[in-house]
């Protein structure tokens with residue numbers, strides 16, 4: 001068991017959350033009990049994850065996607081009310097780290113996706129703006145478009161949507177977890193063979209095809225499963241608290 005404040009200070013230091021501009025607050029979003037003994041980690045603080053945390057008797061939730069996004073309705077109604085009510089009734093802390101968890105060099109979503117896919121981390125996706133999330137690197141060995149698709153499917157347990165020629169050889173790659181289809185141009189500018197992110201949109205298909213850049217839409221949830229999990233394992237080692245990762249599946 002440890003103090004909530006110690007966890008908060010540790011996470012803020014580790015993730016340097018006050019240095020990163022984001023469209024949600026990072027850190028303790030909802031205050032629960034002071035003593036932390038049992039943390040549930042997950043991708044998104046949805047109702048299913050809250051219910052699972054309550055069922056397991058957890059006192060703290062740690063997620064990548066929390067609440068209070070810039071531009072959203074500030075009123076506590078609908079599903080937001082239900083989620084907050086459940087957290088407050090059960091005195092559960094909600095810690096959420098969005099961009100700070102994407103970019104952490106070892107525990108972050110991008111670093112962890114590189115681990116899972118066995119990609120080397122050779123630099124930022126945008127060398128002119130290293131604060132932009134995303135990285136460039138190399139595959140463990142050259143693969144065809146189809147082989148790399150299978151490689152991703154096996155490791156993320158989800159087949160990606162692949163835009164590109166099945167028989168082209170891919171050696172270099174850029175990636176950014178989540179909904180980073182807008183960074184495809186940065187990947188093209190970096191001169192890589194392929195780009196991996198979670199989601200895809202209609203214009204990205206044309207941009208990929210017309211530049212000959214392979215696009216792998218590998219799932220927003222599937223690509224962002226690993227940061228919160230790694231961060232939780234780190235906290236378990238650091239503070240001796242019980243930590244369990246709960247994967248509430250999301251097909252997108």
Ligand SMILES: [Zn+2]
Pocket residue numbers: 065177178179220224
């Ligand atoms: Zn995300």
